[in-house]
Amino acid sequence: MKHKSFIVPHDFTSVANVALDHAIETAKKAKTTIHILHVVTNEDEIDSATDKIDELIASKHLDGITMTNNVRIGNIFKSISEFAVEHHSELIFMGTHGAQGWQHITGSYALRVVTSSQVPFVIVQDKTVKVGGYKSIVVPLDLHIQTRQKLSTVAKLADYFGSKVHIALPDETDPELQAQLEDHKSVCEVFFKERNIEMDTKILPHRDFEKEVVKYASQINADLISIMNLNRSNIFSVFNAKYEQYIITNDALIPTLILNPVEVQEIYGHWFT
Numbered sequence: 001m002k003h004k005s006f007i008v009p010h011d012f013t014s015v016a017n018v019a020l021d022h023a024i025e026t027a028k029k030a031k032t033t034i035h036i037l038h039v040v041t042n043e044d045e046i047d048s049a050t051d052k053i054d055e056l057i058a059s060k061h062l063d064g065i066t067m068t069n070n071v072r073i074g075n076i077f078k079s080i081s082e083f084a085v086e087h088h089s090e091l092i093f094m095g096t097h098g099a100q101g102w103q104h105i106t107g108s109y110a111l112r113v114v115t116s117s118q119v120p121f122v123i124v125q126d127k128t129v130k131v132g133g134y135k136s137i138v139v140p141l142d143l144h145i146q147t148r149q150k151l152s153t154v155a156k157l158a159d160y161f162g163s164k165v166h167i168a169l170p171d172e173t174d175p176e177l178q179a180q181l182e183d184h185k186s187v188c189e190v191f192f193k194e195r196n197i198e199m200d201t202k203i204l205p206h207r208d209f210e211k212e213v214v215k216y217a218s219q220i221n222a223d224l225i226s227i228m229n230l231n232r233s234n235i236f237s238v239f240n241a242k243y244e245q246y247i248i249t250n251d252a253l254i255p256t257l258i259l260n261p262v263e264v265q266e267i268y269g270h271w272f273t
Helices: 014-030 043-058 076-086 107-115 145-161 175-194 209-219 241-248
Strands: 005-009 033-040 067-073 089-095 121-124 136-140 164-170 199-204 224-228 256-259 265-267 270-272
Touching: 005 014, 005 076, 014 033, 014 089, 014 121, 014 145, 033 043, 033 076, 043 067, 067 076, 076 089, 076 107, 107 121, 136 145, 136 209, 145 164, 145 175, 145 224, 145 256, 164 175, 164 209, 175 199, 199 209, 209 224, 209 241, 224 241, 241 256
Parallel strands: 005 033, 005 089, 033 067, 089 121, 136 164, 136 224, 164 199, 224 256
Antiparallel strands: 121 256, 265 270
């Protein structure tokens, strides 16, 4: 069996260090290795970056977690994606400074990095990880069939932390659209019940749905919001690049689990990856 791992792209900023703390908290539950990855543009930078990562690892309380030091020459988009494939990574934890100000990884830049990889990302802002990790996870569902692809990764995290999952649905008034959302809801209920994961459902206004999701997540003190990176706007998707960026740079600083959709197939009457 291939050993799974987590990746933390690190640019030696405080928010990258926060992302590393999120990865450590999760790795303790998942009992997996963390690979710290720093990307440089030329060979002269390798030794200095390697020393910085060594110091960073030495400063952390790992509680038995293995952490590796990795410095590569290249660009962040290609390097992260290739590294994730090579190391069979399950999650990539990455920090962002949000939508405002200049930083190596801003909100829009983070979306570009996410789009370059099929491995799910946890995008973290500058907010300390809670003790106990992600105990409350908000999962907004839209009308697109690919929205269900979030469920497997959410279930893994919920299993690690004993989380409660909160499904958020838009209050569509069209009967056909309501039926599609009800079908998504039913799939979620069966999926999480089979895995003994507690779940509830919240109906939110469909207008400015992404803002309502963040508002709701903040009200219930959620630890994580999970979305798909559909990166386009159509009648079936609540989210597009603008809305995805709003979620990952939310003012409540709630971390975001974001996945790229992959080709789907129908299994036992339901659509999954």
